Amino acid sequence: MHHVIIGNGIAGVQAAEAIRHLDPESEISMIAAETFPPYCRPMISLLLEGAVTPDRLPIRPGDFYESRSIRAFPGVRVTAIDSGRARLSLDTGETLAYDRLLIATGADPRAIRAEGKTLAGIFSMRTVSDVQKMLDMLSSCRSALVLGGGLVGFKAAYSLLKRGMAVTMLIASGYPLSMQLDPVSGGIIRDTLVRHGLHVETGVEVTAFEGSGRVQRAILNDGRTLACDLVVVGKGVRPATGFLAGSGIDVDLGIRVDEHLQTTISGVFAAGDVAELTDVVRKRPWINAIWPEAAAQGWIAGLNMAGRSASYQGSLGRNVIRMFDLDIMTAGIVQPQEAAGTTQVLTHLDGNGPIYRRFVLQEDRLVGFTLINRIEKGGMLVSLIQRGLPLDPEEKRLLLL
Amino acid sequence: MKQVVVHPEKCVGCMQCTVACAVAHSSSRTLYAALLEEPLPRSRIHIGSTRFGRGFPNRCRHCDPAPCMRACLPGAIYRVSEYGTVLVDPDKCINCASCAMACPFGVIRYHEDAWAQPGKTVAVKCDNCLSRQLRGLIPACVEACKSGALGFEEMDRAQRRKTDAVSDTVWSTSGVVLPAAGSIGFELLHAQKKAMVEMAQTSRA
Ligand SMILES: Cc1cc2nc3c(=O)[nH]c(=O)nc-3n(C[C@H](O)[C@H](O)[C@H](O)COP(=O)(O)OP(=O)(O)OC[C@H]3O[C@@H](n4cnc5c(N)ncnc54)[C@H](O)[C@@H]3O)c2cc1C
Ligand code: SF4
Ligand code: SF4
Numbered sequence: 001m002h003h004v005i006i007g008n009g010i011a012g013v014q015a016a017e018a019i020r021h022l023d024p025e026s027e028i029s030m031i032a033a034e035t036f037p038p039y040c041r042p043m044i045s046l047l048l049e050g051a052v053t054p055d056r057l058p059i060r061p062g063d064f065y066e067s068r069s070i071r072a073f074p075g076v077r078v079t080a081i082d083s084g085r086a087r088l089s090l091d092t093g094e095t096l097a098y099d100r101l102l103i104a105t106g107a108d109p110r111a112i113r114a115e116g117k118t119l120a121g122i123f124s125m126r127t128v129s130d131v132q133k134m135l136d137m138l139s140s141c142r143s144a145l146v147l148g149g150g151l152v153g154f155k156a157a158y159s160l161l162k163r164g165m166a167v168t169m170l171i172a173s174g175y176p177l178s179m180q181l182d183p184v185s186g187g188i189i190r191d192t193l194v195r196h197g198l199h200v201e202t203g204v205e206v207t208a209f210e211g212s213g214r215v216q217r218a219i220l221n222d223g224r225t226l227a228c229d230l231v232v233v234g235k236g237v238r239p240a241t242g243f244l245a246g247s248g249i250d251v252d253l254g255i256r257v258d259e260h261l262q263t264t265i266s267g268v269f270a271a272g273d274v275a276e277l278t279d280v281v282r283k284r285p286w287i288n289a290i291w292p293e294a295a296a297q298g299w300i301a302g303l304n305m306a307g308r309s310a311s312y313q314g315s316l317g318r319n320v321i322r323m324f325d326l327d328i329m330t331a332g333i334v335q336p337q338e339a340a341g342t343t344q345v346l347t348h349l350d351g352n353g354p355i356y357r358r359f360v361l362q363e364d365r366l367v368g369f370t371l372i373n374r375i376e377k378g379g380m381l382v383s384l385i386q387r388g389l390p391l392d393p394e395e396k397r398l399l400l401l
Numbered sequence: 402m403k404q405v406v407v408h409p410e411k412c413v414g415c416m417q418c419t420v421a422c423a424v425a426h427s428s429s430r431t432l433y434a435a436l437l438e439e440p441l442p443r444s445r446i447h448i449g450s451t452r453f454g455r456g457f458p459n460r461c462r463h464c465d466p467a468p469c470m471r472a473c474l475p476g477a478i479y480r481v482s483e484y485g486t487v488l489v490d491p492d493k494c495i496n497c498a499s500c501a502m503a504c505p506f507g508v509i510r511y512h513e514d515a516w517a518q519p520g521k522t523v524a525v526k527c528d529n530c531l532s533r534q535l536r537g538l539i540p541a542c543v544e545a546c547k548s549g550a551l552g553f554e555e556m557d558r559a560q561r562r563k564t565d566a567v568s569d570t571v572w573s574t575s576g577v578v579l580p581a582a583g584s585i586g587f588e589l590l591h592a593q594k595k596a597m598v599e600m601a602q603t604s605r606a
Contacts, residue, residue: 296471375498
């Protein structure tokens with residue numbers, strides 16, 4: 001049996017380990033476009049910030065591939081899948097046959113529409129090499145522009161502020177992380193960032209970048225010009241499915257999979273940021289592109305590939321962010337307009353800490369929360385959401401304490 | 402393999418276990434010297450309260466598989482299989498709190514610790530008193546608990562006793578809500594389910 005895994009992110013790594021866990025014999029190949037050994041992607045913002053050096057990024061010992069008898073194809077990109085003949089085409093011109101295949105290709109940064117976007121100094125922040133290129137330029141940069149207030153834009157802005165740069169963030173909504181946060185907590189975060197020197201511009205867009213070879217300014221749609229010598233595009237990600245055209249594998253928001261993480265083609269699996277699963281609280285197809293989901297999905301896909309039936313019953317969006325003196329944790333539905341049925345929102349704000357707790361309930365079941373500070377028990381709340389048990393009035397009161 | 406087993410119904414909320422735990426994880430390992438240490442040692446066992454205000458000694462269950470371990474971004478959480486213990490490597494920890502979001506028992510705290518680099522905030526949780534066990538001692542919290550709420554027992558024996566207790570509860574009490582089978586995250590949550598059974602018993606008794 002030959003297992004082929006495309007991608008060496010956390011989903012691919014966990015799948016390889018799950019297969020080996022059950023089956024020491026069968027052949028495993030891992031193909032990865034990046035040449036860096038399996039590493040902690042979320043830590044690249046710490047690399048940008050200067051808090052860690054690149055040698056801290058690997059998530060497995062240096063002998064990861066050899067010790068598990070995995071054939072590695074670093075720096076190789078899969079260009080097409082022929083699911084009828086169970087073969088992959090590689091950018092080296094070769095083809096590779098598989099018995100079971102896992103697609104764990106993660107996500108690509110969303111592109112922007114602006115003239116001059118190919119000038120030097122304009123980056124997305126997805127890989128360790130993106131950050132290494134930024135670091136090479138950093139000493140000659142003074143003012144940075146961050147496009148987008150999502151998780152990656154937010155982390156880039158935070159890291160660059162810590163580097164002492166002048167940072168401007170352009171966001172469509174009034175506050176960063178608007179997909180994850182409600183207006184009260186979003187406002188607390190915006191105010192904290194602004195207090196630490198971030199400049200925030202809302203409701204404007206970049207129409208063009210200018211500079212001779214290297215970016216020097218951005219032209220906004222209200223006619224203004226902003227000086228900048230480093231730009232980070234953090235407009236979100238989309239599943240890396242470009243190479244699947246003609247493969248017969250069904251792609252909707254991401255690659256569609258069943259509860260065993262098998263795609264519409266038997267023997268072909270998908271896991272992590274590239275896969276679309278049912279969201280446990282929204283009860284519809286969704287992509288929760290986060291590390292713990294990718295890790296768990298990779299593991300379960302690997303078990304299934306190795307022949308043990310294991311099922312995943314839905315994904316849950318959640319995130320935790322620590323910046324300056326704030327800890328912020330969110331999970332599930334935060335904007336109740338997304339909610340159906342009888343919705344109840346419970347909040348508690350103690351402005352001095354500040355301590356903020358906000359819970360969204362549907363038919364007496366917890367479907368989402370936001371915590372600012374005092375986050376230690378967040379895992380209990382996550383499991384309350386995942387179990388979907390109805391809460392009585394006393395239990396609801398306890399949530400707020 | 403022996404493990405710390407919690408009998409919440411016997412907890413009187415005296416907090417002796419928390420003091421003993423903090424001392425056991427100080428540099429000096431004696432109460433009076435520990436009080437002068439910087440950082441001040443803190444307990445890794447926490448007394449929560451149940452919905453009727455009773456004490457509940459809450460500590461790491463060293464789950465297998467452990468949700469915190471799978472969620473840890475840099476891979477700082479690992480298992481020492483011989484002792485059934487899940488540990489945090491303070492040098493690898495980046496203080497991201499992903500483990501707080503994964504631990505269904507809310508037992509991880511973030512602060513400086515005698516065993517971490519000075520000045521570094523890290524994830525801290527129960528380590529089953531491995532250093533004491535290596536010296537032939539039982540975990541400090543168990544040694545300190547005089548009400549029998551904490552025991553150090555062979556796991557399979559404890560499991561059997563718990564199973565009996567659960568089946569008693571299920572058959573003798575109507576309206577006891579036990580967690581639904583087949584919940585999210587499949588076997589990640591087995592340990593959590595076990596603890597829920599524990600909690601359902603205490604909180605609805
Ligand atoms: C800056 C940043 C910060 C983040 N912070 C957090 C956080 O705090 N918490 C959190 O939960 N999540 C965070 N995330 C998200 C998290 O990193 C992802 O959810 C997770 O890494 C997804 O893992 P994956 O294995 O699905 O994909 P990836 O890690 O993206 O791995 C995919 C792999 O596939 C390879 N690949 C892609 N296409 C091909 C191809 N055609 N052929 C061969 N190889 C290919 C890629 O090179 C890559 O190595 C962050 C992400 C970023 C970028
Ligand atoms: S999830 Fe919580 S209880 Fe389980 S091993 Fe991790 S810290 Fe301990
Ligand atoms: S806080 Fe430390 S132990 Fe917890 S998940 Fe983050 S790195 Fe791992």
